[in-house]
Amino acid sequence: MAMFQSNSNKNDKVAQSQGILNIIGQGTRITGDLISNGDFRVDGAIEGNVKVGQRLVIGGTGKILGNIEADSATIAGHIKGNLTVKNVLELKPSAKIDGDIITNKMVIEAGAQFNGRCTMNVAVSVPPTTPAGAAKQ
Numbered sequence: 367m368a369m370f371q372s373n374s375n376k377n378d379k380v381a382q383s384q385g386i387l388n389i390i391g392q393g394t395r396i397t398g399d400l401i402s403n404g405d406f407r408v409d410g411a412i413e414g415n416v417k418v419g420q421r422l423v424i425g426g427t428g429k430i431l432g433n434i435e436a437d438s439a440t441i442a443g444h445i446k447g448n449l450t451v452k453n454v455l456e457l458k459p460s461a462k463i464d465g466d467i468i469t470n471k472m473v474i475e476a477g478a479q480f481n482g483r484c485t486m487n488v489a490v491s492v493p494p495t496t497p498a499g500a501a502k503q
Contacts, residue, residue: 392427399432406436408443415447426460433465441478448482 386404390396394410399417406418409425415432416422422436428443435450442458449455451469459477466482474480 390428392425424461426458 386402388402388404388406390406390408390410390412392409395413396410397413399414400406400412401417403419405421405423406416407423407425408416408428408430410427411429411431413431416430416434416436418434418436418439420437422434422439424430424439424441424443424445426442430443430445431447433447433449434445436452438453438455439449439451440456440458441449441461441463443460444462444464446464448465449463449467449469451467453469454471454473455467455469456473457463457475457478457480459475461475461478461480463478463480463482467480467484469484469486472484472486
């Protein structure tokens with residue numbers, strides 16, 4: 367019987383960790399890498415890499431200098447670094463991205479700025495099959 371209670375408590379902890387919301391408020395500055403299993407909102411500044419297991423929101427005053435990995439993301443602030451988003455990346459009108467993007471789906475609203483390369487719906491580890499100088503037929 368204790369075995370079943372243990373599994374039940376373990377499942378409850380997993381469900382609770384998925385609902386966690388972490389917030390870096392406006393005026394807060396953090397230097398260092400951040401890792402979170404739950405949702406994350408940034409309205410302050412982070413200098414370091416950010417890895418989020420769920421949804422990442424960068425508010426209009428949010429700034430990140432570093433690479434980002436997230437399940438899904440909504441960006442309204444400034445990012446200088448590469449983004450890897452497993453599902454949907456949404457760029458709001460005030461978003462400014464200086465870096466490369468790898469994502470499954472992307473929504474770019476009018477006014478958003480993006481300077482870099484974008485790769486969608488492809489296996490990143492597979493090299494291109496056509497050499498750069500090859501003639502097209």
